[in-house]
Amino acid sequence: MSANPVSPELTPKIYASDQEPRWCPGCGNYSVLTQVKKVLAKLGSKRENTVFVSGIGCSSRFPYYLDTYGFHGIHGRAMNIATGVKLSNPDLSVWVITGDGDALSIGGNHLLHTIRRNVDLTILLFNNRIYGLTKGQYSPTSPFGQRTKSSPAGSVDFPLHPLSVAIGAEATFVARSLDVNVHHLEHVLERAARHKGTSFIEIYQNCSIFNDQAFYFARAKETKDDTTVYLEHDRPLVFAKGRKGIRLHRMDPEIVELGNGVKEDDLLFHNETQKEPSLAYLLSRMRYPEFPEPMGVFRCIERPTYDDLVIGQIEDAQEQGPGHLEDLFREGETWTVE
């Protein structure tokens, strides 16, 4: 991602296409769209060098609302279309818009493999824990027991946790944010976009029609301080307005009250650059209501990107000059008939 000085004409507005967004009133997607446009402007992204690729689902309409290049793909396959784009023109900045059904159910395989390859993509997973576009069936992230149109007696599927999956596949950048926390979201998006390699962001996104308030705990003023912990690199995990923290007891996190002999230094310190993904994984297992849920950047490490490696091999091969068909056709045994 270029660190060009922001040019004055690059305002969030210029990234809007002429299409009116058609999401439901109150949908969390609006906020994400706004923050993405802000980040594009802040990064100085050229519209013609930016590609948004999506799969299927409510959030996957996203590319139509941006005046960049865009590809609205088929269900679950956005990451592969994006991989093809990136490998064909690594100069492009490529974003993937996907949802919990798109990325974890039908596209689960592709998510794993895209992440392990570390293709330089920025993946935004809009997690609303429901199938919205098909009008309300449970998704792979719906909580156990959730009653939906296709689980009237309660879902008996145990849910997947997107960040655990991403960390399991050893993603080089993993983060979480929330649709209504606009400043945090903008900050995380910017960091994700600047990261070289696969950046994976889970965005808690409210579906006001089919799963309203699924993230009430993290959104509501009265609860959010106690139910979320915002991660900062090299800082202790403190929440509840500084009253509580997370301490590591053997391999398990525990909630402790600060004071009475418990100091910040006793708490778990976040290290997003740790090579081993174990700490990030542990954080991804902290769930409401047992724990406050971590927000922010879980992991940010450097590893060669797939696209750089692919192009690197081609450049190495071409160091002796480009190939000639005349030679290609004559590889191996030839003979001449007079």
Add this chain to the structure above:
Amino acid sequence: MVVSMEKNRTQTNPVEVVNREDVVVRMAGDSGDGIQLIGTQMTNTTSVFGNDISTLPDYPAEIRAPAGTLAGVSGFQLHFGSHRLHTPGDRINALVVLNPAALKVNLPDLEPGCLLVVNEDAFTEIGLSKAAYDENPLEDGSLDGYRVFRVPMDVLTAEACKDTGLKARAVSRCKNFFALGLVYWLFDRSPDTTLRWMDKKFRANPAVAAANSASLKAGYNFGETKELINVRFEVAPAKIAPGQYRRVNGNEAAAFGLIAAAQRAGKPLFYGSYPITPASEILQELSKQKRFDVRTFQAEDEIAAITSAIGASFTGVLAATGTSGPGVALKSEGIGLAVITELPLVIINVQRAGPSTGLPTKTEQGDLFQALWGRNSEAPICVLAAATPSDCFKMTLEACRIAMEFMTPVMLLSDSYLSNGVEPWRIPDVESLPRFQIKHPKPGDRFEPYLRDEKLVRPWALPGTKGFQHRIGGLEKRDVTGDVCQEPENHEHMCRTRRRKIDNIAATIPSLEVNGDESGDLLVLGWGSTYGAITAAVDRCRERGLGVSSAHLRYLDPLPSNTGDVLGRFERVLVPEINLGQLTTYIRAKFLVDAVGFNKVQGKPFMVSEIEHEIEEMLDGRTS
């Protein structure tokens, strides 16, 4: 060191020398015996000698079936001759078997009275029982109708290798080369080409190199000096068009076609693929050719393979994917996406026998319907089929041309028979290959994503081009603007437009040619890999005065414009296919002709004689 064996003749006893225009030889053994390797060597040597060749490898789906069993038999058939050959041959003129199972499986294909060379060391009690022989066929008289030569190959190979220091197990792996040496003597071919190859191949392992070359020479010398085998064959070089030649199989030819097309279009090549028999070789070949800016992507599955190629196409490179029928099934939704987004995409389907996993290593033409119609809704694509291994080169170039010229997916049908079959290929002059002039809108041009030209082709505007930012995708789009559009009239217009665009390709393809009389009683119509067998059968029938012609379809959608006209000039149409009648159905539906199918689905290609016989039946002896 390379030793020329030709000068070392010491033979004194008379050997019958049989002159032939062509010979079909098959070598067979256990799948662990290295039969495909010696088959390839024999192919190299005969083609370098100047024969026309056609090959048919036949190996089991299992990497190593239980040794010595009928299921584990691997065979390699080579047809070589002094005239143009169209097929690997119907019946075998010489059979070399390394074990009893190979004898049992292959003997039915050997012509009576013909040569049978047997490794007698393998005909032990255990070997016979693994091959389910109650009696030893070498002893019970069941082989009396053949010219049988029993050779103790295991013993002689061990003898030849005794100074190489290799362990017995490693030595026993050299007997394939002993057999090959003997075959070289039988057909009067020098072992030099193979000795040179061994020098290179086993350079890192001198003991193995020494053992293999000793075995090869021992096999050759056995024929030369032992005077046990009293017959040899001579097949003169073929009279073929002057030029430089190489051998090529269908998969190599397809890979070369993709690279050549990308080079002639001035573009990188993107090939997204998931390994599948019998198409993997295309991926492997392309992955070696990075200096041509070939970007291969071994995807996690078939769907990832095609959708990555679609992303690549959107970005402006030449994009292709290759697979076999089961993979095409998985790619179907992706093909539909390329149809509605109107992006160039080449899909190579190396067909195999199905349904489902079917017979993964065997051939079939079962995917014609799948290619033409195997997608949801109205999703027309261009469908081509290669006729011979080397034709895969030409038709891949055509697939790439049409894809880019018409902004459409193109499926090229090859099959297991073409992909494995090897034939000589006259290396084309690169400058004679078509140069593809690809137009992308430039800043300043008027641009709308679905603004069509006179051929109904939309523009290919590339990400990175300022001012042409646009969004495409799987939702129906309004023509011209490309905005998402659900209107009924627009959808019908777009469906009809996509179909008409494919029809427009017909103006750019060659007419259907007739082999033989332009009109008459019977036309044999084929497509794809049956070309060789049909042509050979029709030529033979015509030599005998029968009134029959043939025509071969390489373009299946759209069909050549004169197809209906050609069909109308014949009283009857016979359609041989390695399926249950797919082209027959298509032709009947399209042209209301009473086409008759001749169908076989055994995982094997047609024999020339089968088609010949069918023609005779239909004509009932009528001459032209």
